Amino acid sequence: MSTRADEGMAAGFSLQLVMTGGLVMPAGILHHITSMKERRVRDDDIFVCTYPKSDSRDFAGIVLTDTYINSVTHRTSLRTGTHWVWEMLNMAVAGEPEYAKHWQNCSFYESRTEDELDTLPSPRIIFTHLTPDLLPQDIWNRKCRVVNVQRNPKDAVVSFFVQHTNQNWVDKSRDPAFVGSWDNYVDAHIKGNVPFDSVMEHSLRWNRFPQEHPDVPFLQVQFEDLKKDAVREVQRLAEFINRPLSGDVYEQIADACSFSKLKYASENIKDQTFHNRWREGSSGYFRKGETGDWKNWFTVAQSERFDVVYQQLYNHPFPY
Template sequence: MDILKLSPEEREKALEAIRSQKHPVYDGYLLPKFPSTMFNVEKHMESVRNFESKESDILLCTYAKAGTHWVHEIVSMILQEGAEYTKGHKAGVMMEAADIETMTDLPSPRFINTHLPFRHIPKKHVESGYKIIHVSRNPKDVMVSFYNHMKNDPTTACTEEDFPGTWSDFIQDMCENRHNFYGGFVNYEREWEEAKKTKAITNVHSVFYEDLKKNPVAEITRLAAFLNKELSPQLIQEIADKCSFKSLSEATISGKKGADIVPMISKNKQNFIFRKGTTGDWKNWFTVAQNEMFDQMLERGFKGIDLKYTYEL
């Protein structure tokens, strides 16, 4: 069933049915309610692990709300060596959401993205040392962004369990690692850092959301070098300008990137992918007690891991 082809009334009924369903669970963590994972999660995840990666493939790995759409657009422009917006939605090349057979037939270089934990990304890609871009963002802004996303995205909300509930309910859940999408932020990032430290992964380019926001030209230049692309300073600046939060969100909402399908499935009928894109908005959400609770959770979870985040610019 193509939910986008339904009448508005039929679509609302279908969306409400999705919201009321429980999330698929794999290896102890929750996944969004994508058709691929709802139908047979074990089979789909096995197909992801056994994906026939090619040397020219590039894999973008991020925790949810860490800047995936932003970096996806930047890298797409670098690869095409031009500052033209891509059409469509990055979910079409998202490993846990898309049809793996369809992705297999994509022309090279295949640029694929996922929020899946390190241990579940394609085995051949890791073992062969193919290119990976790993993007991180400070966890407090991630929490705020994820909460606002979940309230409106039918694939992550669950009315039966009253999730995500209030902000207070949500942040308590996250600190206790309940409703642990992709294993939860701490487990996700810890696994990546340990893989880098032990050399389990060797060809990874690390990007911090806040660095990209503070100095986009320098970070785009680094990305281009990693992708073996020689771009002119003028083109790099143009990519930075077109991929600013304001420009990219406006291009998406206005249709310059193709039809904006997100409002058609959003609970509030707005695009839940782009909200503010700022660093430090968490201070408008966390109470003093919540901030202390969250800091304690981070301290426990990242013990022995040298990982520092930027919480304001």
Template sequence: MTSFVLTDEGGATMQLVDIDGYKICNFYNSAEEEGELVRALKTFECRDDDVFILAPMKSGTHWVWEIASMLLQGKAETIPKRKSKNMLENVPQNELNDIPSPRILNSHLDFKFLPEQLFEKKCKIIHILRNPKDMAVSFYNHVKGITCYAYDGEWQHYLKLFLEEKLEYGSWFGNVLSWETFVKANPSYPVHVIYYEELQKNNVSEIERLAKFLGVDFNDQLVNMVSEKCQFSNMSKDKLVSDDLRKLLYKGNFTMYRKGAVGDWKNWFTVAQNEEFDRVYNQKMKHSALSFQYTI
């Protein structure tokens, strides 16, 4: 594993870690530390009641993690920690082992890095999908706003890297196709698929659906309270980090809760960029049955 500098067509650079050709954020670790952490995940000891949120970057993992955590604790109270503290590729295993059960862990990693016991024990998986145009815009703002990437490139150059599958966590197309194949091939495996846009549009019914999957006792009052507490406007205030941590992690006024809207991509894509995106999408996803909502 080595430090890796990705350069876009405009000459802007992005700091990443290369793990056998697979690029990820360094999470403020050295390349060696991050590589060892990720490689060790194959033998990570899972618990029977672990729940894993597994999704591509910027698909709504923070949001769903908060909702699921509230459902498991049975009360609509802000979780006093950040989702990243339960993230496989961000936290040493000894710290993950200290988390009390039931753990809601999360990752954006490809299948090849995930714990073997996750599948052996058939741990519950929540898989989130978001339309890739909004996801790409959110991803761009994420990378520009977090200090460890040291990136200040322009949107058009970043979009080209996305379409060429050169960014962190590899190919979005490959990731979602792998999960589509897995779900289809393993109909009895406990995978709960959430579409970001459906969670926006039908929040209460989607939270009820998730509660049933998690097997928790719930009633209309709890679901409605969780729905209200996890509205974007509330989470953007409740999940603020301290000023000292903000200065370390983020540039300017960056926040993990930037907009949360469906259709923001229209404010970023030119007509030509949208046509090129559609061309690439149609080529790479031609055998997929997945369908995304780009507006609601």
């Protein structure tokens, strides 16, 4: 009997998918996930937890070694909010609008080894695309601070598709992570037959987190709110991690993390160790930085089907 992982590959994924914890995952990180529960955690660790919108990084259908992951895995696009929030938190810890030296992938939980993560200075700002049930229990025992970033799930599907079909590998003869049609992709995503499972299921598990772990400091951030008032969101983040700053510093950080400036810094200032290659003509990590792009992709029928599944899961109409 075929699994949802098998069905995802049949829909057009060229990377190997597997089932773990009831979710569809890239096979290339399974060795990290299976040892995740035993990882060492520091009391002052800060976890940025998001759904991946660009996971062709994780792994083009081969069993990856840590060396391969170190050299070619890619980061989540800025427009998902992961990079945006991760950079803001780093600046809040530093107390000034100074860019982190490395790409955020230096702290990507499920692709870095434990020894590599141990080299990061405290407080470590770690990001992950895993759901709470796959992460170490010690995070909750130590009451580490957790920031969950979400966005319009239809926009997430579009961003996921674009990067799955544009990722360029070291071996240029290799297919991108997804070679099927947009219609096949939407169908696979609604069914949860994609790497890291459906954005709806992923977000639902994080929405339940405050009730399941009421003693753990938790802050949820919406990508759309970042777009509307980045200064306010910088303040929320800084206060959440007990690093309050002056109003002018909040404004400076928001300005430094604007789409154009963070794009420039990431491509011209930061250490490029974790930078990946993209297909010629691709916009790479920084595609648009906009909201509502799903309207240019979803057909009426696809959108209505998505809404029905959303309402079944969340027990309320699609809110966007």
